[in-house]
Amino acid sequence: MSEALLLSAHAREEIDGWVARYPKEQKRSALLSALQIVQHENQGYLTTELMDAVALYLEQDKIAVYEVASFYSMYELEPVARNSVSICDNISCMLMGSETIINHVERKLGIKIGESTEDGRIFLKKEEECLAACSGGPMMQVNHVYYTELTTDKVDEILDNLE
């Protein structure tokens, strides 16, 4: 049906790769990866249509896909800016001063955690939990890259260099 056509050939190929790793009758095991692939191809967020397409492709109930997508914070269900910035505010980072970093970034960009800048450049991911880089706290993840031992200067440099 036409809904599945919303998924690009490339996305389908990648999803197939994940499906192949699990027993045949457990297509839903590929759901997390499928959503990530599709989100990546759609400027970092999922739409209902895309979730429906994934449901159809993996032969799942639509609601089952909504449940997963709304459960994990790594999926965005609203449009977001193109660079995703997650500043860890879990315990170790907090002890190392993540709060200062967050305040600084919020002031610098004029947005709150969970919001995107108007120019569509930076999205501050909501309440990021421990990213398993505690020894380098405070830390943040920008798109897929980790930056550790942050200072306000370092953060400025990283953010200013984002396209």
Place this chain on the structure above:
Amino acid sequence: MSEDLVEIQVDGQALKAPRGALLIDITDANGIDIPRFCYHKKLSVAANCRMCLVEVEKAPKPLPACATQVMEGMVVHTRSAKAIAAQKGTMEFLLINHPLDCPICDQGGECELQDVAIGYGSDVSQFSEEKRVVVDEDIGSLIATEMTRCIHCTRCVRFGEEIAGMREMGATGRSEHVRIGTFIEKSISSEMSGNIIDLCPVGALTAKPSRYSARAWELMQHASVAPHDSVGSNLFLHTWQGGVTRVVPRDNESINEVWISDRDRFSYQALQADDRLSTPMIKQNGQWQEASWEAALAVASDLLKTPSADQIGALLSPNASLEELYLGQKLMRGLGSNHIDHRLRQLDFSDQEQAPVMPWLGQSIEALESLQAALLIGSNVRKEQPLIAHRLRKASLNGAQISFVNPKVYEFHFELAENIGVDPFEMVSELAAIAAAAGVQSGASDLGGWIAAAKPTDAHQAIANSLKADNSCVMLGNLAVLNPHYAALRALSSAIAVATDSLFSYLPEAANSAGAWLAGVLPHRGPAGMSKEHGLNAQQMLQEPRQAYLLLGVEAERDCADPALATAALQNAKVVAMTSFASESMKALADVLLPAATFAETSGTYVNATGLWQSCKGASKAVGEARPAWKVLRVLGNLLDLDGFEFISSEEVRDELKVACRDLNLDNALSVSACLNLAERPAGLLRSGDVPIYHGDALVRRATALQATVDADVEAVVINTAEAKRLALDSAETVKVTQVTGSVELPLRLDDSIPIGSAWLPTGIVAAESLGSLYATVELEKV
């Protein structure tokens, strides 16, 4: 079989229980009360509410009784300090986010949370922070939501997945933000959706049509039986100040378990319909006048006795009670006419002589669950008999191979082995191919020619093979009865059943189809199958119009196979109509209107698909002057000076028939087949269709909430995409549909479940009122 029993002790009481049973089932069976929210005996165990915590000796922590299996020597305390502390703790957490809005909540007074809170809750909450608020979704016309009240027991979610066979509700979000709902704005579309109203332990999901109409403790409860399909689901009608305010299931494991279909739950709305007939009426010089019962009955008896007996015909609804059906035919036969029928939508009567005395399921409803294979011919069982479909679904989940041969590819909520959808005139050749694959000898009968000509495909072979299983069944459904080749379908189905050693079974169409066969509402048979000199069948008595007709619960323009023919015949005749409703069409056709009580307002009996006679009492008072139709028929019988109309109660009527049926042996076996002449397929585009779930009888058509559901959205003509291309209609939104007798403009929809060559336009719907019967040529024209 000896059971493996273990001994356990609960609150000092020694109990025996099957090894591995759930503790909560054992305590329930022994009258020991354990509070619970998420547990439900018909659903899987979720163990997420923790309300059922009990102390089990040697276990370090309290255990949930709903997820704990009993073991030898287990010692359980349900009321110990430890158990009570755990239960109270759970209760406090559950109430943290629950609003204190019981005074304006429809569930108040029958709320499980309220009840348990009284037993286990504290007066004061330690929680002084802000409570969670959840924005409601509109999930359709049947169920009202107040999701702030939801306690996340997930019963409604599990119901969708495990019982309705379609997951529509889910738990989205995480932790504090979890909410139960459809996530996107969407109407729940299952034909059994209303059951989540009963399942929901709190007031999150309540019945929309009856919302705010009465308090649970003000309602009177009356046992009843559903008057729509042949399941005969057991109901409770709840009345307030004499009127029915809602309907809920009455548990009966052997029939409807704890469920009912939405049709059975919400059709009561019709009792208050705008066109409800509340006084007798007489047409004088084309003008309707209200009349006294005496005057109206006098006119009615005059109209029926003026013509010669051969000039009167009777059409009785298969949704009427057994007593009404029996008296209706008795009256006609008393007058000397055998022109009596309830098979209003049937087209092919050629083998009626071979039909069983009562076509029936041939097995119990429960037995359907253990089928290993089934072939259903002409059946959209999911919408026609939803609770039979529920049993078949269970069989399918257990691995049964279930296949269909239908005039379109219907969607089902369980896995099918084969799902064949063909032109209605090709169903015979499909069956012939299955018969050939099953090894039916072509020489054996006059089916020979077709079987010899058949070219079975893999699908046919697969169906035939599946039916060789020990426990299999071949079933004729509602659409087989409607089919112009019904006799041939019957003969072939029977042959397939014999060849594969399968049970030959029928799904009776309406609540009292089976009863009407027993009561003798047939032109060729009297009560209990007694042979009669042949009268005219439902089609013939309209094709060869009579001078007068008796109608009981029949809306000719929607209930008859050929509405155009029926309307024409009735318009030119004198018509005595016993009816609960007086639609405009009814007023145009009838000459006397006798207001009849509905199923909820009179005592009566319904014979279900298994041949079970279920009698119930009236629950509410009929509106205005309306009277039970059986009483009206009795009085008419007296006025017409007929013998045997001295009944005092409906029970007496029923018992008279019961005595006649005493020695009946129900048997679907087909002895010899009639001479089978196949009606030829009309050329060109063929009108095909079914009777949609919410259009089948006078009650459901008037149930406004049901009319607002997706399933009621059928006023359209549907064709295959390829057909649309061929007819150059792919861009058309509206088309003019012309059938010899009339034409209508309708939206055009494209759907590849419709076979090429068919234009799907159901019968029983408003759009089809002016048209002829199904299975005739139609033309579509872009407008």
